[in-house]
Amino acid sequence: MSGHSWLLKLPLGKCKSTFNLEKAVCNHGFFMMAPNRWIPSSKILQRPLRLADNTTSVTVLISHPPDSSFLCVQVYHSQTPSPADQRAILKQVTRMLRLTMRDETIVTKFQSICPEAKDINFGRIFVRPLSLKMLSSASSFAIAGKRKRAKSEKLTTHEANNAAPMGNFPNFEELVNIDESCFLEKFKPILGYRAEYILELVEAVKTGRVSFQDLENSTEEQLCYEQVYQNLAKIKGFGHFTCANVLMCMGHYEIVPADTETLRHIRQVHGMKNCNKKTMEEEVRKLYDKYAPFQCLAYWMELLDRYEYKVGKLSELSSSRYHLISSVLFQEDTSNK
Template sequence: MSDMEDCCDLQLCLDEIPSTFNLEKAVCNHGFFMMAPNSWIPSTKTLRRPLRLADFSASVVVSISQPPGPSSTVLLLRVHREQVIRMLRLSERDERNVKEFHKVHPEAKDRGFGRVFRSPSLFEDVVKSILLCNCQLSSKRKKRRQEKDGANPVPAEMEGEEVDLGNFPSPKELANLDADYLQSKCKLGYRTNYILKLAMEIEEGKLKIDGYEGVQDAASCRILIKGISGVGSFARASVLMCLGFYDEVPWDSETIKFLKHVHAREGCTKKTIKSDLKEIYDKYAPFQCLAYWFELLEFYERRFGKLSELSHTMYHKVSSSTQMREFNHNHVL
C-alpha cells in the first residue's frame, strides 16, 4: 500500500483478532488517551488525533471508530495505518499477549481488558512517561485548572465537528527549540533538558529508539532504555509496558496509597513496595503490570464512572500530572 493509499478512508480488518478487541476498552484504560493531542468522543465512541505522514511532511487528523455489535470485525478510519496498529496494539504479538494474559487472569478476560492504550510512536510514549514522574499537583494549580476547564464549553472536536488539531511534536521539532522557551511555555522543570536531549540524540542518530520495537526480550530492552537520560525506574517500567513487556509494575507514592486501600497493605512504604508488589502480582507473571493496571482501572471507574463516558472536563480529577497536561496543552504543534 502506498503512502497516498495509506492515508485515505479505509477499513482495518480484524479477522485475526475478532474475539479480544474492543475499541472503547483498548483506548479508555490509560491516562494517555486523556492527553492532547488525543481526543475521545464519548457520544460516538470515536478516537480522534493527528498522525504524521510517513515522510513527516504533514499531519492528518484521524478518526477511528468501530461499528456496533459484539462481532464487529473492522475498524473505520482515515489514517496512517501502522500508527493505528501501534496505538491499539493490533499486532500478532499483542494478540498473543492478550490471550496468554487471559489464561492467568480470567476476570480480565470477562471484562475485555488486555490492551493498554499507547501513542502512535515510541518517542511520544517516552516523553509522556518522563512527564509522569515526580509530578506534584498543588491545590492552587488544581483549582486554576478546574476553573479553566469548567468555564470553557465543550470543544468542537468533542462534538464531532471538524477542527484543526495540533500534533505532538516530533524529535526534529523539539530538537530545534531553546530550553528556556520550552520551559517558559510548558513549565517542565528539570524534565525540560531531558526531553530536549532525547530529541537531539534521536535527530543526531545517537539513539535509535524506533529499533527498540523489534527487541524480543525485556532484559535487552531494559539495557537499551537505561541509555535514555531522565528515565528512572518508574518511567522505565512505563516504557516497557508501552513496548509490550509487562513484568515490571511502575510504582510511585500513588501506588503505595492504592495498595493500602485496595489490598489492605497498611504497612506499605517505599522500602516495602517492591516486595508487596511481588507478593500480590507475581502469580500473573509475566503480566504483572497488566494485572495491576486492571485493578487500577477498576478502582478509578468505581470512583469516577466509566472513563470512556467521562467529559474532558473531568480528566483533571483522574490525572494529577500537571507537567504532562501543560506540555500537551501548550506545545502541540
C-alpha cells in the first residue's frame, strides 16, 4: 500500500477450485465495453466501482495471483477507504464475477450436467457490478457527456499511468435530469428506437410504475424464472430477447436470448441450414433443453467457443480488434448463403 492506492483482498472461499479470473471476465461482450478494461498482458481487470455513498466512483484493478485463495483489488482513492467503502467495493466484485454461494452452486450443477463445461472451467458469465437497487443511485458520469468534477478522483502522474480515472455508468438521477431533446440528439443515432424506450423507462421508474426494488426482490426471493420473466415483460420495450438477457444477468439461465446471432449459430455450428426465424425457437429447445435449467449457459459456452475458433482467445485480443468479432462471423454467414 503506497501513495493513493490501497489493497483489498477478497477470499474466494468455496469458489477457489472452480474460479478463474480470465474465464470469469472474458466470456461476454460486457468486458469489451466501457467502463471495463481488460489488460491481456497482466490478466487484470480495470474499471470504476462505487463507494458506499453510491455516488463516488474510484478506479480499481482486479487481479488473481497464481494459486491464491483470494483476489487482489487495488483501489485508487485520495483517502483510505472506510470499512463501509471496502464492503461496498468487495460486494460489487463478488456480484460482477459471480462469487456468491448461489453462483457456485450453479457452476457445479451445470458442470455436472455438461462435462465439457468442467473441462474448460466454464460456468460464470460476466455481469455488471451493481444490483438494480444500487444502480438507481450510483454514478460519477453524466450521460450527456459532462464529467462531475466534484466527485471524480484525481491520481498522481505515476498512478494515472496504471489506473487513470474512468467515467462510469450513468445513474438514475442523471437520466431523470437529462434534457430529453439533448438525449435523443446524442443517442438516437446510436440506439435507434431504444433511446425513446430508455426515456420512457426512466419516467416509469420516476412515477413508480416500475420498481427496481421489486425486480431485485424477484431474484432475492428466488422466484421461478417464469415469474421474474412476467415482471420484466410488463416494462415497455422489454421483448423476449431483452427479458432473456436481463434474466441471464440476474442469474436465471432457463431462456436462451435468441436473435439473428442465434440463428447464425444454429446454421453454422449445428448444420441446420434451413433454420429460420419461425423455426428457431423450436430448434433452440431441441438443442438446449437437455441442459435445463441452464440452457443459456450451454448456448453461451458454444457461442464463446465459436468466437474463439474464429478470432482467437478473447482474453488475448487487443481492444483495437474487438470490432472484428461480429464482422468475421457475419462474413462467414453471408459466404455460406
